[in-house]
Amino acid sequence: MLRPWALMAALACAAATPALAEDTLGRIASAGELRLGHREKSLPFSYKDATSGKVQGYTVDICLQIFEEIKKELKRPDLKLTYLLVDGKNRITDVKNNVVDLECGGTANTAARQKEIAFSHHIFVASSAFLVKKTSGIKTLDDLQGKKIAVQGKTTNENLLKANERTFARKFNYVPVDSTLDAVNALAKGEADAAFADDAGIWIPLTRLGKSMDDYQFLEKRLSVEPYSIGLRREDPKFKELVDRVTRRMIQNGELTALYK
Known part of the structure; x- marks a missing residue:
C-alpha cells in the first residue's frame, strides 16, 4: 500500500508522463502538422526562392518524401506541412526544444551534435x-x-x-x-x-x-570531410526508424543521386 506522500508523487509522475513521453509521430498526429525547419540561403540544400517565396532544395526534397511517408504511417492524408525558418545559430536548439520536427538544411552530422540531437542516414558528403x-x-x-x-x-x-x-x-x-x-x-x-x-x-x-x-x-x-544528415530529436526510435527507412530507400534506389543532379 502506498503511503500518502508516495501516492501523491506517483500521481504527479503519472500526470507528467504523457507530455514528456509523447513521441514525434504522436505530436504530429495530435497537431495535424509536420514542422519542417529550413534555411534561408543554404543553396543548393535548403533555401527560399527570392522570387516565388517557395522553400526548396536538395534536403527539402528529401524531407518532403519523409512527409509523405508520415502521412501513410499515420493514415492522415490531411496532414499540414508548416515551414519554419532556422539558421546556423538555432537549428540544433530548435530541434532539441521541439520547435521543429525535422531540420532540413545543410547540416554536418558531427560527434558533438550527436550529443544534442539525432540524425538520419547520411544524405551527402561535403x-x-x-x-x-x-x-x-x-x-x-x-x-x-x-x-x-x-x-x-x-x-x-x-x-x-x-x-x-x-x-x-x-x-x-x-x-x-x-x-x-x-x-x-x-x-x-x-x-x-x-x-x-x-x-x-x-x-x-x-x-x-x-x-x-x-x-x-x-x-x-x-x-x-563532413557528412550531411537530417536532424531530429533524440530518444525517439519510432520516428528515427521512419526517417531512416525513407533515406535508406532513396539511397538504395538511386533517388538521392538523381535529386542532386
Whole structure:
C-alpha cells in the first residue's frame, strides 16, 4: 500500500508522463502538422526562392518524401506541412526544444551534435574548402596568413579555422557572414580574400551572383570531410526508424543521386 506522500508523487509522475513521453509521430498526429525547419540561403540544400517565396532544395526534397511517408504511417492524408525558418545559430536548439520536427538544411552530422540531437542516414558528403580568385596569387593556407576570410559564424567551419590557427600558429582575419551565399558575395566584392565553406554549396551561389566559375578556384588543402544528415530529436526510435527507412530507400534506389543532379 502506498503511503500518502508516495501516492501523491506517483500521481504527479503519472500526470507528467504523457507530455514528456509523447513521441514525434504522436505530436504530429495530435497537431495535424509536420514542422519542417529550413534555411534561408543554404543553396543548393535548403533555401527560399527570392522570387516565388517557395522553400526548396536538395534536403527539402528529401524531407518532403519523409512527409509523405508520415502521412501513410499515420493514415492522415490531411496532414499540414508548416515551414519554419532556422539558421546556423538555432537549428540544433530548435530541434532539441521541439520547435521543429525535422531540420532540413545543410547540416554536418558531427560527434558533438550527436550529443544534442539525432540524425538520419547520411544524405551527402561535403568537404570544407577555401575559394579564392585565380588572380589573387593565393595557393596555400600559408598564403592566407593575415588575410580576410569570409565564414559563417557558429559553424563547424568557423571552429575548423580556429583550430587550424592554434595548431599551425596562423592568424586569419574573420569576415562573419550568415550564409555561404554571403561568403561568396563577400569574396566577389573584394570584402574578403577567401570564402571558407562546404564545397558543395559554393558553385551555385557563384552562378546566382552572375560570376564565372572560371575566375575562381579551390585551394587544394581541405580541412575536413563532413557528412550531411537530417536532424531530429533524440530518444525517439519510432520516428528515427521512419526517417531512416525513407533515406535508406532513396539511397538504395538511386533517388538521392538523381535529386542532386
